[in-house]
Amino acid sequence: MHSRDNIRNFSIIAHVDHGKSTLADRLLELTGALTQREMQEQILDNMELERERGITIKARAVRLIYKAKDGSEYYLNLIDTPGHVDFNYEVSRSLAACEGAVLVVDAAQGIEAQTLANTYLAFEHDLEIVPVINKIDLPGARPDEVKQEIEDIIGIDGENAPLISAKNGINIEEVLEKIVELIPPPEGDEDAPLKALIFDSYYDAYKGVIVYVRVMDGSLRPGQRIKMMATGSEFDVVDVGYLLSNGMLSADEISAGEVAFITASIKSVQDVKVGDTVTTASKGASEALPGYKEVKSMVYSGIYPADGARYDDLRDALEKLKLNDAALNFEAETSIALGFGFRCGFLGLLHMEIIQERLEREFNLDLVTTAPSVEYKVIKTDGTVLSVDNPTNMPEPSEIDYMEEPIVRAAILTPKEYVGSIMELCQGRRGSYIDMEYLDTNRVQLNYMMPLNEIIYDFFDALKSRTRGYASFDYEFEKYQKSELVKLDMLLNGEPVDALSFIVHKERAYPRGRKMAEKLKEVIPRQLFEVPIQAAVGGKIIARETVKAMRKDVLAKCYGGDISRKRKLLEKQKEGKKRMRQVGSVEVPQEAFMSVLKLDE
Amino acid sequence: MAGIYIHIPFCIKKCAYCDFNSYPDIRDMSYSFGKAVISEIKNSPYKNKRIDTVYIGGGTPTCIDENILIDILAAVRESFDVADSAEITVECNPGTADFKKLLALRRAGIDRLSIGCQSADDMLLKKIGRIHTFEDFTNCFFDARRAGFENISVDLMFGLPGQTSGIWRDTLRKITEIGPEHISAYSLKIEEGTPFFEMKSRGKLSVPDDDANREMYDTAVELLNDRGYCRYEISNFSKAGFESLHNLIYWTLGEYIGFGAGAHSFAGGRRFSNPLGVSDYIEFVSSGGRAEDGAERESETDLMCEFMFLGLRLDRGVSEREFKKRFGKDMRGVFKKPLEKHLNVTRALETDGDNIKIRPEYTYVSNLIMSDFIL
Numbered sequence: 006m007h008s009r010d011n012i013r014n015f016s017i018i019a020h021v022d023h024g025k026s027t028l029a030d031r032l033l034e035l036t037g038a039l040t041q042r043e044m045q046e047q048i049l050d051n052m053e054l055e056r057e058r059g060i061t062i063k064a065r066a067v068r069l070i071y072k073a074k075d076g077s078e079y080y081l082n083l084i085d086t087p088g089h090v091d092f093n094y095e096v097s098r099s100l101a102a103c104e105g106a107v108l109v110v111d112a113a114q115g116i117e118a119q120t121l122a123n124t125y126l127a128f129e130h131d132l133e134i135v136p137v138i139n140k141i142d143l144p145g146a147r148p149d150e151v152k153q154e155i156e157d158i159i160g161i162d163g164e165n166a167p168l169i170s171a172k173n174g175i176n177i178e179e180v181l182e183k184i185v186e187l188i189p190p191p192e193g194d195e196d197a198p199l200k201a202l203i204f205d206s207y208y209d210a211y212k213g214v215i216v217y218v219r220v221m222d223g224s225l226r227p228g229q230r231i232k233m234m235a236t237g238s239e240f241d242v243v244d245v246g247y248l249l250s251n252g253m254l255s256a257d258e259i260s261a262g263e264v265a266f267i268t269a270s271i272k273s274v275q276d277v278k279v280g281d282t283v284t285t286a287s288k289g290a291s292e293a294l295p296g297y298k299e300v301k302s303m304v305y306s307g308i309y310p311a312d313g314a315r316y317d318d319l320r321d322a323l324e325k326l327k328l329n330d331a332a333l334n335f336e337a338e339t340s341i342a343l344g345f346g347f348r349c350g351f352l353g354l355l356h357m358e359i360i361q362e363r364l365e366r367e368f369n370l371d372l373v374t375t376a377p378s379v380e381y382k383v384i385k386t387d388g389t390v391l392s393v394d395n396p397t398n399m400p401e402p403s404e405i406d407y408m409e410e411p412i413v414r415a416a417i418l419t420p421k422e423y424v425g426s427i428m429e430l431c432q433g434r435r436g437s438y439i440d441m442e443y444l445d446t447n448r449v450q451l452n453y454m455m456p457l458n459e460i461i462y463d464f465f466d467a468l469k470s471r472t473r474g475y476a477s478f479d480y481e482f483e484k485y486q487k488s489e490l491v492k493l494d495m496l497l498n499g500e501p502v503d504a505l506s507f508i509v510h511k512e513r514a515y516p517r518g519r520k521m522a523e524k525l526k527e528v529i530p531r532q533l534f535e536v537p538i539q540a541a542v543g544g545k546i547i548a549r550e551t552v553k554a555m556r557k558d559v560l561a562k563c564y565g566g567d568i569s570r571k572r573k574l575l576e577k578q579k580e581g582k583k584r585m586r587q588v589g590s591v592e593v594p595q596e597a598f599m600s601v602l603k604l605d606e
Numbered sequence: 607m608a609g610i611y612i613h614i615p616f617c618i619k620k621c622a623y624c625d626f627n628s629y630p631d632i633r634d635m636s637y638s639f640g641k642a643v644i645s646e647i648k649n650s651p652y653k654n655k656r657i658d659t660v661y662i663g664g665g666t667p668t669c670i671d672e673n674i675l676i677d678i679l680a681a682v683r684e685s686f687d688v689a690d691s692a693e694i695t696v697e698c699n700p701g702t703a704d705f706k707k708l709l710a711l712r713r714a715g716i717d718r719l720s721i722g723c724q725s726a727d728d729m730l731l732k733k734i735g736r737i738h739t740f741e742d743f744t745n746c747f748f749d750a751r752r753a754g755f756e757n758i759s760v761d762l763m764f765g766l767p768g769q770t771s772g773i774w775r776d777t778l779r780k781i782t783e784i785g786p787e788h789i790s791a792y793s794l795k796i797e798e799g800t801p802f803f804e805m806k807s808r809g810k811l812s813v814p815d816d817d818a819n820r821e822m823y824d825t826a827v828e829l830l831n832d833r834g835y836c837r838y839e840i841s842n843f844s845k846a847g848f849e850s851l852h853n854l855i856y857w858t859l860g861e862y863i864g865f866g867a868g869a870h871s872f873a874g875g876r877r878f879s880n881p882l883g884v885s886d887y888i889e890f891v892s893s894g895g896r897a898e899d900g901a902e903r904e905s906e907t908d909l910m911c912e913f914m915f916l917g918l919r920l921d922r923g924v925s926e927r928e929f930k931k932r933f934g935k936d937m938r939g940v941f942k943k944p945l946e947k948h949l950n951v952t953r954a955l956e957t958d959g960d961n962i963k964i965r966p967e968y969t970y971v972s973n974l975i976m977s978d979f980i981l
Contacts (some may be wrong), residue, residue, distance in 0.1 A: 172906050532955050533974055556820040559971040562841055566611060566856050566870045568912060569877060575915060578977035590951045 009262040010190045014082045015135075016099055018127060020477065021108035024139040027171035028109055028180070029085060033250050035177050036069040036081070066205065066248045068262055082264035084204060084219075086123070091140050092352060093481060094298055095205070097474050098280045100221030101296055102204045102264065105133040105188030107180065108159075112138050112168070113145035113156050116444070118418040118477035124159055131212060134159070136166040142173055158168050158444045176313040191590045193261030198290040199223030199231075201283040202265070206274050208328040214271035217248070217264075218283055222296060224260035230286035231269060236487065238276045240269035240359060241450045273329045287545050300332045302350025303411070303482065304461055305378045305394035306356050307338060308364070309346030311371035311584075311595060316345045322368035326360060333360060338395065342504040342588045343373055343598070350396055354461055362513035373586065373595045375504045379457045382409040382485055396506040399492045402543050409485040411457040414439075417468070418450050419476035426471045427451055434459035435510060440538050454483060458508070483574060495525065496539040496546075500589045519548040521600075528597045531555035536591050609659035609855045610682055612643065613866035614667040614675070615884055618702065622735035622805075627868035627882050628665035635884050639867070641673035642891040644681040646865050646880075651898065652873055656865070657686045659852035662696040662716075668967050670704040676714040678865075683715075693851040694719055695759075700738035702744040708746075708753040718850075719750050720759040721786075726777040730766055734794075735801070740780075747784055757848060759788035764822040767802075767813050774822050774954035775829065782833040787848035791826045792841050793819055823970050840919050840969055857916045859909065859932075864897075875909070876901040906933065907981050910940055915976040923955075923963025937962070944978035 017144040019025035038295060069081040086092075086099040098516075100106065106127040110116060127134055136155050138148050148168050155163030167179040201218035209215050225231070225245055232239045245267050246255040259265040271277060279300070282293035310319045327333050334350035364370050383391040383399065384406045393399050415436070419427055419444075428438070431453045439452040460480065468476050493514050497504035505525075509517050518540030525538045529552050540548040560571055585592040616636055617628045631841050660682055667675055673695065682688060695718040696711055703711075708719070723743045724879060731739060738746075750758055760781055764774050781789060794813060796802045814822065827837055835843035842850065855862055856962035864871040867887035870879040881887045904912075910933055917924035920924035929937040938945055947963070948955040954975050955966040964972055 029882065178677060399969075533952050533968055535969055555971045555974060557793075557816040557823075558971045559793070559840060559969070560973060561795050562790070566862050566864065567879070568856070568870070568872070568916070571915070572912070572980075573979050575977045579980040580974060581978065587947065587951075 006058045009074055009193070011077060012080045012082065012190055012262050013188045014084065014182055014191055014264055015105040015107060015184055015188055016084045016086050016127075016132075017107045017109060018086060018100075018120070018123035019097075019139075020111070020114070020119040020123075021110040023109050023117070023120070023149065024171045025085075025109050028107070028137070028139065028169070028177075029083060031171050031174055031177045032069060032081075032083065032181065033067065034174075035181065036071045051225065054217075061338050067250050068264065069246050069250075071181050071361055072344075074182060075466045079185050081181070083129050083400050084264065085173045086135070092350075092356070093122075093341050094300055096123060097130070097296065098202065098204045100127055100130045100132060100203050101280075101294075103130070104134055104191055105135060105184065105277070107135045107137055107184065108155075109137050109139050109171075110151055110166075111150050111154065112151055113141045115151050115448075116418075118416060118479040118591075121158070121450075122416070122419070122479045133188045134161050135180070135187050136161060136163050137183075138163075138166050138168050139171050141168040142170045142175060147478055154445060191262035193220070195224055195261045197222040197261075198288060199225055199284045199288045200294055200582060201265075202277055202294050203224065203233075203277060203281045203283060205279060206277040206329075206331075207269075208274055212243070212268045212270075214268070214274055214277050215253070216267040216269070216271070216277050216283070218267060219262050220259055220263050220265060222261050222290070223285070224258050225283075225285070226258045231267070231283050232286045232289055233276060233278070233281050234284055234290070235278055235297050236276055236279040238270055240276075242267055242269045244268045274328055278331060300330070300352070302334050302394075303353050303379065303457065304351045305380065306349060306351070306357055307340060307343065307346055307375035307395070308335075308349050308361065309340065309343040309373045309504075311373050311376075313344045315370060318368065319347065319364070319370055319372075322364050322370060323349070325368075326363060330360075332356065340375075342502045342593075343375070343586065346373075349504070350394065354465070369594075373504075373598055375505050375598050376506065377461045379410075379411050379461065381490060381508060384408065391453055395510070396492050396508050397503050399508060402491075407487055408490045409490045410490060412454050412483050412486045413457050413460065413480040414483045415453045415455045415460070415478065415480040417453070417476055417478050418444070418448060419472055420447055421449050423472040423476060424449060424451065425466065427476060430464075430471055431455065432466055434464060435513070455480070456486075456488065456510070457482075458510075492522070493543045495521060496537075496541060497525075497529075497591045497593065498536050498589060499539075501541070502588055502593070514542050515547050518542070520550070522548045522550040524600045526550040526552055526598055526599055529591070530594070534590075607658045607851065607855050608655060609661060609852050609860065609862040610657055611685065611852075611862055611864045611866075611869055611871075612660070612662045612667075612682075613677060613864065613869040613880075614662060614664040614670065615639075615768035615867040615882075616670055617664065617666040617699075618669050618737050619735065619973075620801075620834075622733075622801040623794055623796065624735075625800050626665065629884060632884060633670055635888075636670040636674055638888055639884055640678060641672075642888040643678050643866050647678070647681045647685050649686060649894075649896075650863065650865075651896065652863050653685050653691075655861075657682070657688045657691055659855060660688065660692060660694045661852040663720075664697055666699045666722075667696050668698040668707060668711075672707045673708050675711065675775045679714055679716070692755075693718055695850070695852060697722070698746065698750075700950050703746060703749075705749040705753060708750050708755070712754045713923075716758040717755070718759065719755045720761065720788075720790075721746060721750070722761045723747075724761060724763045725766065725769070726780040727769075727773050727775070730769055730773065733768060734763070734766055744784065744788075747786070757788070757851065758786040759790060760784075760786045762789060762791045762826075763794055764791060764826065765819040767811050768869055769814065769822075771818070771822055771825060775825055778826060778829045782835070788842070788844040788850060789830060789835055790842050791823075791830075793823065801966050820970055827966075833927065836921075837969075838921050842970065854920075857919050859913050859916065871897065874899070875903040877904060879963075892895065909933070910947045911980050912942060915978040917975055918962075918964055918972065918979070921963065921966075921969075923958065923961040925961050927960050940981075941979060944975075947978065948975055 017025045048309040065085045071079045084099045086096045142440045152163035167176050169176040181310050201220045207215045207216040227242050229242050242397050245259045280297040284290040323335050332352045335347040338348040380394040385404050386406045436455040438452040489511040491511050494501045522538045535554045536549045536552040539546050613658045615628050618635050619630050694716045695725040696716050697720045726740045728739045803815045830843045837843050838849050868882040880897045881890045957967045
């Protein structure tokens with residue numbers, strides 16, 4: 006129990022790479038929460054992949070103790086937020102647990118799409134924003150302009166923003182002082198029924214799920230029975246306490262205003278939904294905290310083991326990942342081309358990539374993944390509505406009345422010279438223009454409504470290459486919209502390959518089918534016989550390419566019985582075939598199934 | 607069946623495509639080399655083994671004093687149980703063997719001659735660095751006949767720079783008219799470390815593309831077949847009963863013992879080879895070195911794979927019964943996946959009684975099939 010006046014609950018928000026994690030480390034270091042040796046690892050971003058990508062995937066929380074210049078000791082609860090649009094909901098729940106946010110802006114790059122998106126989210130939660138300008142010691146730093154940007158674009162006072170270098174430990178203490186000074190202490194009624202907001206959870210093999218909460222009202226002790234208000238599940242509390250950088254500190258009681266953990270022998274993260282409200286089973290709160298949403302997958306893809314014998318390993322790996330990732334969904338599926346695998350649902354493209362990479366790295370699996378799909382709604386002629394995230398499950402055209410596809414609201418921040426090029430790109434992707442705002446003299450924000458299925462095909466790459474990496478991009482789901490969609494099938498040697506089918510807008514079917522056929526021609530090597538590649542919509546061939554038969558692949562005589570040379574050559578050839586899938590009579594390289602993503606349109 | 611291979615690493619001049627273990631300009635070393643070979647033969651751990659074929663290859667064996675070859679052959683007969691009916695071959699290049707030399711070799715018991723002709727087009731012969739003309743070849747061929755060689759093989763090459771299908775067809779016609787018992791037709795392969803490789807990497811050499819190369823191969827198969835030469839191996843054609851027994855040993859996992867510089871052996875389940883260089887080899891032999899020392903026995907899996915990818919080179923293919931006899935296992939079980947794939951799905955293989963073989967139209971892309979038989 007601490008005096009609420011001496012608690013500050015805050016997040017750090019930033020665009021990718023603007024130094025959020027490094028600043029978090031410095032804050033930990035300066036408050037003695039971390040030793041120098043521990044500093045070698047960035048504590049908050051503790052997954053290898055997160056470190057490499059410089060992003061935080063899962064939120065984490067830590068309590069820092071800081072003795073401020075006013076002589077008092079403060080408990081600063083830092084709630085780290087994921088830095089990517091895929092995890093917007095998690096960010097919003099983390100922010101809802103705070104009273105303030107430290108906004109980190111790169112002194113050279115200024116405000117970017119995610120800076121804005123996250124700042125708007127912080128505004129929505131009425132957070133006090135503490136701007137900080139980072140990387141001040143870099144040659145390209147332009148702090149005065151960035152201060153002006155903060156004022157012009159975000160509309161908060163940037164004049165007193167600490168100018169810091171998280172990397173080199175410059176002016177970090179000023180950040181701590183600002184946190185104490187500007188961010189208000191938490192409010193809440195200790196005597197009211199318990200309301201604790203779940204902003205994260207973590208699966209521990211011994212303790213079960215560790216629930217990270219911000220207590221809004223009331224208090225909680227071990228032994229009490231709690232209830233998750235959205236799921237209705239109940240548990241007996243085993244332990245409560247605080248989150249320190251080096252572990253957990255048990256407490257007799259946690260109460261309103263505090264950031265804390267709860268353990269209650271919970272076996273599955275599925276019972277602990279981010280955004281849900283924890284209350285007591287008896288005399289609990291009558292109303293949950295606002296803002297809870299069921300997390301929904303936006304992007305789907307088939308994941309198959311390259312070696313069919315490793316199907317069970319893949320399932321085990323997915324189950325392990327799911328322990329800590331409630332947003333990951335999967336179910337078994339079978340593909341004629343790829344055998345047994347899983348249909349997986351993800352929050353977005355980044356989430357998908359992260360899961361795929363973790364499966365390959367942490368579980369040493371070789372994967373074949375199919376082109377990502379979104380979830381379509383199929384309204385059948387008999388009036389039933391079907392959700393289709395796998396092209397294979399699309400009904401016959403005769404059974405379809407109409408279809409709907411997910412539309413997102415996309416915001417693109419770019420230097421103004423690229424506006425024309427971006428507009429062209431968005432229009433080519435069936436985007437509809439909403440408006441354009443000048444953020445300052447040089448930069449604009451373009452707003453578009455775009456079909457999500459146009460974004461999941463190499464949109465990021467196309468955007469980057471058109472703007473030399475200067476544009477940044479953010480989107481959120483808007484609505485489902487009626488659309489003329491068709492299923493495009495690819496046929497190899499006359500046989501449709503299920504794993505290569507995809508759903509596409511009618512107008513885009515022809516160019517995409519043609520591109521796809523060309524791409525497959527590139528990646529499928531010559532074989533024993535000629536392989537026709539066809540793209541078809543509803544049984545009608547719309548494009549055709551041919552992989553000619555191999556004409557010569559033979560070893561001449563072996564001089565004086567030198568067999569080993571021959572053997573080595575064949576072994577090398579065999580090694581190359583390992584990346585191949587036998588699809589009917591055709592050998593298809595595994596990359597082919599992902600090649601739909603890179604059509605350079 | 608078992609064979610002996612003797613490598614003579616000398617020649618007059620390296621051809622532009624040649625990456626074999628062969629050295630011009632050091633023929634004065636041939637006498638001491640011959641002695642080393644004889645010593646190696648006499649000290650062979652496989653002494654007294656029954657031998658069905660002897661093959662003296664190179665290099666150009668006929669570019670050195672024929673008495674060296676005759677002495678080596680005598681040593682072989684002395685140390686091994688060479689069958690009376692044994693096939694004894696020597697390789698020869700036109701311009702290095704006159705009638706007298708050929709007669710001496712024939713009299714020493716060599717009954718098969720393999721002559722490197724390569725082309726009937728003198729321009730091409732010059733371009734690829736051969737030291738002879740086509741007329742030199744015909745002279746050599748008829749000298750060999752007069753010397754009593756009744757089993758002659760001729761080596762030809764296609765896919766040569768500047769070679770057209772017309773030139774190739776003309777060569778095939780001329781050779782079949784001369785009428786050797788056996789013809790080997792090899793596609794030019796540009797190997798690293800050869801003048802051709804250098805020229806090609808500098809863009810100064812253009813050879814017929816794969817399509818043209820294939821066409822030449824198909825032409826050879828068809829034309830030779832019409833004239834009584836059956837293909838029995840990817841690159842080898844013969845009149846009935848004149849298949850090269852020595853080469854068949856290679857393709858059927860028979861044992862062979864190699865003597866001479868860089869010679870390869872397969873004996874006692876092990877594969878091993880001698881040092882490549884002439885001096886290295888002489889030194890190795892005189893210091894009592896034995897190539898098989900340290901060589902590891904091949905695993906059964908490796909042997910089974912070799913049985914398949916070597917045997918499938920032959921038109922007759924591989925015998926399931928033979929496999930069972932040799933390994934005590936069923937070929938269809940061991941190679942279930944590739945056999946099912948190629949017998950039923952790609953249909954590049956077919957069965958012929960007890961044998962499984964590559965369909966003729968896939969012979970020239972056989973690597974695609976054989977590589978599936980590496981386990």
